[in-house]
Amino acid sequence: MKMTKTRQTHSKRGLISLLASLLSIAIGLLVGFALLNVLNANHAVNGFGKILTTGFATSEKFAKVLYQAMPLILCGLSVAFAFKTGLFNIGAAGQYTMGAFSALAVAIALQQPWYIALLAAALGGALLGAIPGICKALFNVNEVITSIMFNWITMYAVNLTINNMPIMLTNFWSRSSIKDRTAPLADANPSAMLPKGGLDTLMNSNYINIGIFIAVLVAIIMWVVLQKTVLGYELKACGYNRHASQYAGINAKRNIVLSMVISGALAGLGGGLYYLSGTGQYTLVKVLLGMGFNGIPVALLASSNPLGVIFSALFVSYIQVGGDALQPHFIKENIDIIIASIIYLSAFALLLKGWIAKLLLRSSTVKDNPELAEALGAEESGVSEGNADTEPPVRGAEKEDAQ
Amino acid sequence: MSDYVIEMVGITKKFPGIIANDNITLQLKKGEIHALLGENGAGKSTLMSILFGLYQPDAGVIKKDGKVVRIDNPNDANRLHIGMVHQHFKLVEVFTVLENIILGAEQTKNGILQKRDARNKVLALCDQYGLQVEPDALIEEIGVGMQQRVEILKMLFRDNEILIFDEPTAVLTPQEIDELMNSMRGFAREGKSILFITHKLNEIMAVADRVTVLRKGKGIGTVNVADTTVDELAEMMVGRKVSFETKKTDRRAGEAKLRVQNLFVAGRNNGKDKVTNVSFSVRGGEIVGIAGIDGNGQTELVQALTGLMPVSRGHVYIGDAEVTHATVRQHNNLGLSHIPEDRHKHGLVLDYTLGENLVLKDYFEPQYQRGGFLRFDEIYRHADALIDAFDIRSGQGANTVARSMSGGNQQKAIVARELALSPDVLIAVQPTRGLDVGAIEYIHQQIIAARDSGRAVLLVSLELDEVMNLSDRILVIHDGEIVAEVDAHYATAQELGLYMSGASKQQANLESGVEA
Numbered sequence: 017m018k019m020t021k022t023r024q025t026h027s028k029r030g031l032i033s034l035l036a037s038l039l040s041i042a043i044g045l046l047v048g049f050a051l052l053n054v055l056n057a058n059h060a061v062n063g064f065g066k067i068l069t070t071g072f073a074t075s076e077k078f079a080k081v082l083y084q085a086m087p088l089i090l091c092g093l094s095v096a097f098a099f100k101t102g103l104f105n106i107g108a109a110g111q112y113t114m115g116a117f118s119a120l121a122v123a124i125a126l127q128q129p130w131y132i133a134l135l136a137a138a139l140g141g142a143l144l145g146a147i148p149g150i151c152k153a154l155f156n157v158n159e160v161i162t163s164i165m166f167n168w169i170t171m172y173a174v175n176l177t178i179n180n181m182p183i184m185l186t187n188f189w190s191r192s193s194i195k196d197r198t199a200p201l202a203d204a205n206p207s208a209m210l211p212k213g214g215l216d217t218l219m220n221s222n223y224i225n226i227g228i229f230i231a232v233l234v235a236i237i238m239w240v241v242l243q244k245t246v247l248g249y250e251l252k253a254c255g256y257n258r259h260a261s262q263y264a265g266i267n268a269k270r271n272i273v274l275s276m277v278i279s280g281a282l283a284g285l286g287g288g289l290y291y292l293s294g295t296g297q298y299t300l301v302k303v304l305l306g307m308g309f310n311g312i313p314v315a316l317l318a319s320s321n322p323l324g325v326i327f328s329a330l331f332v333s334y335i336q337v338g339g340d341a342l343q344p345h346f347i348k349e350n351i352d353i354i355i356a357s358i359i360y361l362s363a364f365a366l367l368l369k370g371w372i373a374k375l376l377l378r379s380s381t382v383k384d385n386p387e388l389a390e391a392l393g394a395e396e397s398g399v400s401e402g403n404a405d406t407e408p409p410v411r412g413a414e415k416e417d418a419q
Numbered sequence: 420m421s422d423y424v425i426e427m428v429g430i431t432k433k434f435p436g437i438i439a440n441d442n443i444t445l446q447l448k449k450g451e452i453h454a455l456l457g458e459n460g461a462g463k464s465t466l467m468s469i470l471f472g473l474y475q476p477d478a479g480v481i482k483k484d485g486k487v488v489r490i491d492n493p494n495d496a497n498r499l500h501i502g503m504v505h506q507h508f509k510l511v512e513v514f515t516v517l518e519n520i521i522l523g524a525e526q527t528k529n530g531i532l533q534k535r536d537a538r539n540k541v542l543a544l545c546d547q548y549g550l551q552v553e554p555d556a557l558i559e560e561i562g563v564g565m566q567q568r569v570e571i572l573k574m575l576f577r578d579n580e581i582l583i584f585d586e587p588t589a590v591l592t593p594q595e596i597d598e599l600m601n602s603m604r605g606f607a608r609e610g611k612s613i614l615f616i617t618h619k620l621n622e623i624m625a626v627a628d629r630v631t632v633l634r635k636g637k638g639i640g641t642v643n644v645a646d647t648t649v650d651e652l653a654e655m656m657v658g659r660k661v662s663f664e665t666k667k668t669d670r671r672a673g674e675a676k677l678r679v680q681n682l683f684v685a686g687r688n689n690g691k692d693k694v695t696n697v698s699f700s701v702r703g704g705e706i707v708g709i710a711g712i713d714g715n716g717q718t719e720l721v722q723a724l725t726g727l728m729p730v731s732r733g734h735v736y737i738g739d740a741e742v743t744h745a746t747v748r749q750h751n752n753l754g755l756s757h758i759p760e761d762r763h764k765h766g767l768v769l770d771y772t773l774g775e776n777l778v779l780k781d782y783f784e785p786q787y788q789r790g791g792f793l794r795f796d797e798i799y800r801h802a803d804a805l806i807d808a809f810d811i812r813s814g815q816g817a818n819t820v821a822r823s824m825s826g827g828n829q830q831k832a833i834v835a836r837e838l839a840l841s842p843d844v845l846i847a848v849q850p851t852r853g854l855d856v857g858a859i860e861y862i863h864q865q866i867i868a869a870r871d872s873g874r875a876v877l878l879v880s881l882e883l884d885e886v887m888n889l890s891d892r893i894l895v896i897h898d899g900e901i902v903a904e905v906d907a908h909y910a911t912a913q914e915l916g917l918y919m920s921g922a923s924k925q926q927a928n929l930e931s932g933v934e935a
Contacts, residue, residue, distance in 0.1 A: 244795075246788050249775070256770045262727060263757070263765040264779040265748030 033319045036369040044361035051354045059345040067338035079221030081333045082228045088329035089231040090286030091311025094279045096320040101275040102255030107163025108283040109308025110170035111141040115284025116291045117174040123208030130208050134288045141284015142277045149276025153269035175300045197297040209294035227289040239322040424449045424612050430479035439465040443638040452613045454623040457633035458855030472496045502574030503583040510558045517554040544575045564595045583614045593916035600626045620649045667867045670891045673703035676875035677844045682733035684723040693719040695899040701875040708890030709879045716899035725757045726750045756842035758850050766833040767821045774802035774817035809835035827858035848879045897921040
């Protein structure tokens with residue numbers, strides 16, 4: 017009896033999250049369509065169709081969706097995991113870069129197989145994640161500031177290092193004169209490429225490999241860690257209410273560092289997976305890699321649920337693949353704007369959740385159902401985590417009075 | 420012209436799953452002090468929030484001087500000359516008294532603030548009503564009593580005619596309460612009408628003309644204070660006969676279980692000592708109460724004793740073990756339980772379920788985890804046992820999210836968790852803050868039961884009645900120092916009040932001979 021009740025409440029809360037995510041996606045798509053009309057009205061309908069259908073059009077395109085989703089899942093997990101524990105890891109971009117570098121250095125310079133390289137990627141990301149974590153825990157420096165700075169520090173440091181490691185560059189391994197990017201793994205160390213497991217012939221694509229399974233597996237593990245373990249209990253307690261976790265004797269400082277380390281390792285692993293696929297080469301340009309930032313909308317769209325991240329990453333990847341098919345009717349920059357609008361508006365899920373909850377609250381179904389109302393109440397106030405310290409607003413105080 | 424300045428007729432306000440106000444009628448006469456009495460959750464705050472424009476009623480009307488009015492927000496309320504002193508003051512800490520009073524009603528000339536007229540008006544009001552404030556002091560530098568006078572002056576400055584006081588005496592010493600009541604009588608004489616929200620019956624008897632009692636969202640009735648008694652009011656409020664006596668047997672104190680020697684604790688903000696040279700001990704089987712006005716070092720003392728704040732100097736022992744610089748968990752493992760001052764900030768993870776909250780301090784014990792995985796079946800079995808034993812009520816038992824529980828039941832959950840740890844030492848801080856009479860009775864019984872089973876109890880409370888009823892010995896803290904120790908049996912509120920205000924610190928030291 018008790019169990020079924022809980023499950024109902026949980027499923028209702030889940031329903032609101034799902035509803036919010038779907039509505040956000042719809043809004044994002046609408047704005048995207050409007051932009052298509054503005055930029056090139058003649059091909060708007062056609063283009064919109066392409067965005068929506070390309071990902072499923074051929075098995076090759078679908079392979080591309082999975083391929084891009086793989087690092088997105090991990091970057092999304094990275095951000096989501098930090099969110100769950102009350103931290104905003106905006107440094108996923110840097111940690112992703114660090115992961116990519118660590119993986120490639122181990123694969124090319126040290127000639128190690130893919131699994132060692134992947135471990136190195138996670139380790140690299142973890143080390144970089146530890147820095148903002150330590151700064152926050154010991155000196156109370158806001159992690160957003162440190163991790164943003166480390167995005168840039170990492171990018172320049174990695175570029176500088178690769179530049180000074182001739183063995184890493186393309187021209188070391190082949191007769192080409194290209195020296196602004198790392199060597200293709202097929203030339204430098206084929207054993208460092210992620211195994212394809214026969215998927216390439218099945219889907220007729222060079223992009224697909226077992227990386228997507230690794231990503232999904234990691235997402236499931238993260239869900240288990242957060243939901244079922246002592247570690248997850250402590251981390252979430254720190255995230256929900258730092259003061260109460262200190263009061264309970266939980267070592268909040270250790271947990272902040274640990275959380276950032278795990279978050280960094282996830283982003284690093286994402287970088288490793290992407291560059292160990294063998295299809296991408298790290299290019300020495302002074303631009304932050306967007307993948308880490310795209311982890312933010314992925315995490316928001318999934319309401320920071322690790323399992324939800326799998327699907328939101330697939331969605332974002334799907335839209336990106338669809339966007340690529342807009343050429344030549346739309347120029348690359350415009351496509352980026354359209355796709356970015358869809359993705360970022362989709363991340364409104366979090367805002368919409370409170371709004372939907374309020375809307376449902378007014379409808380009679382909820383009124384007769386205090387359980388759902390409770391669930392909504394909890395969700396609503398969960399959004400404004402920042403208020404936890406301050407005095408409860410009159411509304412919050414009233415809620416207590418009323419019950 | 421109507422007899423009443425304010426009438427709230429047939430007010431109904433529903434929240435999901437609950438009717439907070441069910442057809443309540445409240446009529447306020449001009450120049451009267453009208454008390455609004457009810458337990459927590461009776462609907463007092465909801466009703467006042469409606470009058471102040473924070474909520475819209477689902478049914479019913481509000482009349483001002485007999486005319487129906489609409490109050491959509493606090494600005495409307497202000498235009499109708501309705502003012503409110505909130506329980507938690509709404510003051511800007513880094514502004515001066517004067518700046519706070521004029522905030523929102525500033526007079527300007529060509530966009531430049533004109534303070535002189537405002538200052539004169541404020542000074543005139545101070546004189547007229549005998550309210551002492553220092554116009555140029557910063558809020559953060561003045562005491563709670565003066566802060567409250569600033570709140571009152573805010574209403575007077577805006578020429579408010581209807582003054583709402585929400586639990587105004589909770590933060591005051593007995594002497595300050597007397598002053599406040601005199602001020603309230605003064606306002607009433609000047610023709611202002613006062614709504615006085617409280618759950619303290621003796622205050623109503625002392626100052627109010629009439630009283631309206633609410634219970635569980637319903638209006639129970641309005642009576643003339645002159646025609647009623649404390650017992651009658653209590654019965655109206657709670658719905659049954661209430662005993663105010665806390666029964667307890669004589670103390671059988673044993674060995675000292677908590678010892679504090681020459682303790683100094685530096686404040687968080689400026690490093691100034693908030694606790695200075697405090698020494699005392701608590702023996703098994705006794706309740707030691709710490710009385711004092713809010714902000715005199717109680718919070719820092721408790722946080723230092725529990726490991727939440729560092730100790731600058733001195734020693735703390737639990738049993739024979741020194742815990743001066745121990746972590747919170749080391750304290751807990753040595754048998755310390757702590758009912759914290761702020762149940763939302765420290766006591767609970769509000770987004771966790773009741774079950775998860777009930778193991779907040781021992782989730783890592785082998786009982787509740789195996790190989791790093793939580794044993795939810797055990798956690799929920801434990802929770803169900805405590806829910807039964809402590810009568811914790813919630814929508815879905817152990818699966819209820821703590822945030823959705825009532826304050827009383829949240830507090831019961833904390834008390835249950837802390838007592839279930841079978842502590843040697845229990846530090847209870849404001850254990851009944853904001854709770855209704857039933858819950859207060861229950862928690863008091865539990866604390867006395869803990870004492871009778873040989874635990875050492877340190878009770879820190881701002882409610883003097885609570886300290887006096889429960890304690891065996893009372894220590895009075897003022898400005899970070901223990902200024903007096905008295906046997907609870909012989910203590911009077913007036914005497915304690917004097918010590919609390921620091922007026923006779925030297926005298927207190929001489930009389931009780933507390934030198935560390």
